[in-house]
Amino acid sequence: MLEDWANLALDTAAVRGATYADARAIELRQRELSTKNGQVGTLVEGESLGLGVRAIADGAWGFASTDRLTKTGVERCAAEAVAIARASALAKRHDVVLAPEESYVDTWQSPFVKDPFRIPVDRQIALLLEADAAMREVAGVTLAEAGMTFRRLEQWFASTAGSRIHQVKMQSGAGIVASSFAEDELQKRSYPSSFGGQHALRGYELVEDLDLGGNARRVAEEAVALHKAAQCPEGVRTVLLDGSQVGLQIHESIGHPIELDRVLGMEANFAGTSFLTLDKLHSLRYASEHVTVVADARLEHGPGLGTFGYDDEGVPAQRTYIVKDGEFAGYLTSRETAAAVGEKRSNGTMRAESWNRLPLIRMTNISILPGPWKLDDLIADTEDGLYMETNRSWSIDDRRYHFQFGTEIGWEIKGGKKTRMIKNPSYSGITTEFWNSCDAVCSRDFWTLWGTPNCGKGQPMQTMGTGHGASPARFRNVRVGVAFSR
């Protein structure tokens, strides 16, 4: 039935004069559970069904969406998309031209073992409450929080070029947080990461693998212990980041600046532009020779939040080198923008939050490839440094040069050993200087495909999940402690 609505939308758009149109009919199901201090907090399920139509008419774009999936509702939506495109043409400088792409008739589904929507809710709540109780057993914990989210998205994509693509994605996420307020200070620890924990295109097996209960006491004890830890020093130090923080560092200082729509000024009013002007492709030394970063949406890369069979304009998932042995090697492109960097084809990164949003260039899985180091060896190789773990704050300027990150916890490294705990760790820098200071990346054994579920972009705002494969890494001469400087 979804396919029929998509086809009807395309027929209508064509009759109305669209020279190109595509339609995405989507059915979405979500479940969200949370607990707080021994009680259920949020317990909601949701479903949403609708259709979005993108059309080119008079050489300009229009997009309309509706949840009225009737013949009249779909025809009206498609007609609106065309009418909006004609209004856009009032302020166009040139006609939209799309890079060529094959048409595809295919179906794709993200693999999972256990359907989270078939796991009884009481079992899911019990798991959260078990972790909650374990956190609150630790004296000094003032707030224990635990949560799970599940999302199933089924999409039919159809285009006037002949593509008919059916995709189903199952996404799961879970995590816990222990907070401790004492003596004018609020400290917290999250597991396995902040932003609600870990998220991936997997089933309920992700939640079971995380062992929230087994990690609850440790994070609670760390949250309380932070009150007595030493303050992060100010100065220039060697910094080791855990894999999840390397993932967010990639997200902010590589993933966003390589979005070609930003580079071309299309996001200037909100998200900003990018320091990665077109002259820098294949000429900028983005990072040290130890750093190779790819954009990889293929399932072979892993079940990340940026994994799919086809993007939302019908381009197959691909792997693209972004930074190769330190050299800036590629942008994230779309069918409309690929030609701007001399490419004949999009590298497949157009994604929309749901049926009511326009596809935009978004990160897929932007991952650093593993290096040769074992974490213990890397620490042993560090004479004097700071190890920082789990993001707490993040900020970067609107061209993606200057960043500052804080993490929940840190440890000093002295003489090759992790020594005392430090609180309020932070570091800051300039993107290219920072990545060029990387002299070690840990191996595949320490590499995780982290999920960032809350990436915001676009007007109207869209929230998208992105993947970041990362392992712990070492950076030299990094400014630390400035967030708490007076």
Added chain:
Amino acid sequence: MPVRKQTAKKAGRKAASRNARQPVRAPAIAAEHLVPRRELERIAERVFRASPAEETEVTIEATTDALTRFANNMIHQNVAERGLSVSVRAVVDGRTARATTNKTDDESLARVARAAADLARWQPPTPDLLPMLGRQKLPAVKRYFKATAEATPELRARAVVGVVELARERRQTAAGIFSTGVSQSVLANSRGLFAAYEQTRAEFSVTILEGDSSGWAKANFGDIALVEPGALADRSSRKAAEARQPREAPAGHYTVILEPAAVLDLVGFLFYDFSATAVEDKRSCLTDRMGRKIFGDNITVWDDVHHPLQSGPPFDGEGVPREKVLLVDRGVPKSLVYSRGAAKRLKSKPTGHGLPLPNEWGEAPLNLVFAGGRTSVEQMIASTDRGILVTRFWYIREVDPYRKILTGMTRDGTFLVENGKVAGAVKNFRFNQSILEMLASVEALGPAVRSAGEESFEMVVPAMKVRNFHFSEVTKF
């Protein structure tokens, strides 16, 4: 930079008049998608009939929004959406849960009602769950403006054409959005509560780029007549021109003059801490600080949904009428806001700020109104020996939740003030600043105005002159 309003308005009109072309047939108009009130009532009645729960609450949200987006002096994205969601909260044996759908056929409504009840049954009892609210006397608010609801894609496109021509004439590049829309909502429950609300929204935001500099301006009102794209573009354009060739000023502590949008985006991070549940959870920076003077005498803040410059429904997520609450009285945090549940637990009265149940956050004030002053931004500049004038901030995040240290960047027009005058543009700063300390260091306030930013919701805030603001680092542009 301050702009003489009359000049700005004229510039906008002139640009728009040059673009009076033939009309374009454009049916994507919010008013044509309005859902009749009776239809919304019928949906609620069908849910009540189908619900197996002891108590049932229905929230219906119907939204029609359109947004015309431009960049590089052309429209590059232009979208419209129409949606209606039905969210059902069920109470079964002292437990509650919620299920939502956007399908309105009988079978789907019955299924979502059953799903909410089934979800509720699965969980342990909620000790402080209250019976649903009965019928309420809710004050009427008028926040629907016909002209906004009838805005067409063509109207938005022609406004953009005017702005683009203004930018081109000045050898600049324009980027931004013009959006209009209507939202309708109904909150009803099986104990007789019925609350309905509708409002329109018109928003224009523009960034003008010139070489290595940029300027920005934004407005958001219910009535599209109050949104002046030409004036906003002119203001943004002048900022961009004056922000050319920024020099690097050293990081350090400065007196800052914050335009209203800069104030809004900072203080927006503070007000979730006025939730009684947040204080109870010890996650608020007001834990152990209520009733103590922590801000300056010149800081007084209300939450007031009925303020003429405010927007939003006059009832909360459970249907409680929103009360005007004095949050800060001359520097002293005076009152928190309470949901019904928090009020019961903490032996207080609900203030009408509860979030839809079930949730772990409790409540939040969403209609903030600061007491303003009489000092214009020009006067603030004239009285400053050395300081920084900030148009807006960007990517603000919390560094320390109890000291309320925030970090972020300046953006789109940052200027050095010397000897009472603007002495040129400076490269953008990163700040790390406690908002508590900032609001204890305000030397002057401008008139409070409805302001729109990117990090927080719209509120009524003044420009502020603040001493000893901490810029910790400088970026490259």
